[in-house]
């Protein structure tokens with residue numbers, strides 16, 4: 312369907328972070344938007360279910376929020392800057408590893424607050440309608456149709472069909488819209504669960520109401536095969552996330568075993584969390600799984616597309632899932648401008664352009680788990696980090712370290728990997744060249760001083776003869 316310059320109707324499935332932002336983008340263009348969210352409205356719900364209480368936000372998400380005028384409210388006024396990783400060793404020592412230059416930082420933002428602000432901003436537009444407790448259960452995406460199950464206040468369900476020019480699937484890692492795409496020929500899909508799960512705990516504020524640890528850091532307790540991290544919250548508490556193999560979670564089946572484990576691996580965290588709270592929070596929750604999803608293409612003809620976690624769920628170790636999802640909205644918006652609202656062209660280009668980048672960040676996120684839980688303790692990693700920072704300081708536009716390119720630049724994720732591969736090549740070749748030059752230098756000196764060396768050698772042999 313060609314909508315050259317005209318207004319279209321859009322159905323968005325999912326009112327999480329990406330769906331709500333996508334509604335803001337389409338509303339800004341003047342299109343008619345209907346958003347269907349399975350859960351209750353989190354702005355009024357007594358208890359909001361969901362994952363991670365806070366998230367690390369960096370430039371990709373900020374750029375998208377800036378387009379819809381929300382960057383100030385969400386990041387500069389609400390976000391807590393984190394300038395470095397603070398590494399906690401088992402003996403209680405702490406050491407900071409900066410993320411980038413002194414001006415660069417990532418922000419800790421509350422998921423609920425972010426989602427609420429986005430929904431309210433979307434709803435302010437007269438051309439947006441939000442429907443909660445409406446679950447997409449099927450449909451024919453090639454016709455822009457979805458079937459929605461409505462749950463009324465008495466708990467009874469009814470179904471209806473909704474039709475639009477464009478269906479956007481922003482319904483997360485277990486997307487129902489993606490399930491419909493899977494029925495299309497030539498749709499490729501893979502998912503990987505890692506053997507580690509995660510559980511959220513909490514470090515409360517001090518009695519004085521202050522942060523119990525240095526704020527403005529993302530705290531990490533790397534322990535080889537598992538780790539714990541903590542991000543600051545607005546109320547001066549910390550959301551602590553424990554990542555470890557499910558087997559290990561299972562083995563901690565009594566309060567004593569849990570406390571022994573924590574006192575052994577995270578001794579400085581125990582008094583901060585408090586023994587009673589640790590035991591209560593741990594045994595009241597269950598570890599959640601982590602999945603990585605890759606698929607292609609993201610669209611069906613000119614009538615449907617998936618974005619955010621629905622298209623590329625990733626493990627959370629680069630802090631890029633939401634950033635990438637927000638960048639999807641931004642990129643798609645640019646493509647709508649480029650193709651003058653021609654959906655067929657915009658959808659096709661989105662799939663082709665975005666897929667290599669989405670797969671790249673899924674791969675990088677997997678890699679970063681090893682870096683966070685283990686490599687940060689290795690001297691070779693720290694040496695490389697220092698070299699990268701120095702080279703970046705010397706040549707800011709020429710030598711951009713991998714982490715900085717992903718977190719503080721808009722470089723395509725696939726190019727971030729290529730850039731790192733090129734840097735590795737330059738460093739390896741420089742090492743070879745340096746070793747070769749050193750050997751050459753030593754040989755030249757040896758050649759120049761051969762008489763002296765010969766004299767030393769002869770006198771050594773003579774003195775040796777005296778002993779035999």
Ligand SMILES: Cc1cc2nc3c(=O)[nH]c(=O)nc-3n(C[C@H](O)[C@H](O)[C@H](O)COP(=O)(O)OP(=O)(O)OC[C@H]3O[C@@H](n4cnc5c(N)ncnc54)[C@H](O)[C@@H]3O)c2cc1C
Nearest residue numbers: 325327328329349367447482483619620630631632633634
């Ligand atoms: C532990 C953890 C930590 C993370 N930390 C970070 C971080 O620091 N930085 C970062 O950038 N990212 C982070 N992420 C990733 C981030 O949470 C996701 O990338 C982001 O939430 C994706 O948003 P989304 O809107 O695509 O999906 P979701 O947030 O999953 O939202 C999908 C929405 O769709 C709704 N829905 C689902 N099915 C249906 C249906 N059939 N009908 C109607 N509605 C439906 C759901 O109820 C939900 O509201 C983290 C993830 C985890 C698990």
